[in-house]
Amino acid sequence: MIKFGIKDLCESAEKQIESITVEEALSIYKNDDVVVIDIRDIRELYRDGKVPSAYHAPRGMLEFWVDPDSPYHKPIFVSGKRLVFYCGGGMRSALATQTVQMMGLENVCHIEGGFAAWRKAKFPIENVEK
DSSP: OOSSOHHHHHHHHHHHSOEEOHHHHHHHTTOTTEEEEEOSOHHHHHHHOBSTTOEEOOGGGHHHHHOTTSTTOOGGGGSOSEEEEEOSSSHHHHHHHHHHHHHTOOSEEEETTHHHHHHHTTOOOBOOOO
16 A cells, blocks of 8 residues: 555645746746746647647656756756646646756746646637647
8 A cells, every 4th residue: 555645745746846826827928938838648738738839748758858968858948947837737747846846947836726727717728739
């Protein structure tokens, strides 16, 4: 039996990271010094769309894309821009934000409630084609 479940992991992460509301995210997502990062699976993007101009970084590759020593590194992660992560409901992005913060990225946060909160607020959504 596990001793520290997903709920515990997410609660622990939330205590160590910055969370922003969808309203705060809406007010900054178009800024040149901000990169909104969608960590959902590509099938979720195809099905539901994404925050306009969000950069897709699947959760399973995130650590590899962040690390400059990785052959999979993506320069956007060392751009110095504010990185705003989101997922479907806010749990995966909380864990992702905690992880990249542990890796050394400092100007990071995640959107409370994730894409579900964005959609519920009726904010703009960009379709993603296969």
